[in-house]
Amino acid sequence: MRLSPGRFDSHRGSWNHVCENHFHKRIPSMPIVNIQLIEGRSDAQKEALIEKVTEACVASIDCTPESVRILLSDVSTQHFGVAGESVAKRRAAKETAP
Secondary structure, three states: OOOOOOEEEOOOOEEEEEEOOEEEEOOOOOOEEEEEEEOOOOHHHHHHHHHHHHHHHHHHHOOOHHHOEEEEEEEOHHHOEEOOEEHHHHHHHHHHOO
């Protein structure tokens, strides 16, 4: 079977290759979603997030649930900054404020 260079199908997010006057669908690459969270969420919350993000990928980019990869990273409050201060420092200031 000989494939031509084909063309990119932007709606499907994958390549179509021409073979003997027929289009053969190449399996699209898997979506990989990276999510960084400030530490402190429960395992149940993370499971729910994984489920909902997978559903969103399937609905929006027409992929299979089995192809979706989700990476959750917990970030310590000391390693996450907002407006020039770490979240740890901001939370400590809130707790000591009158």
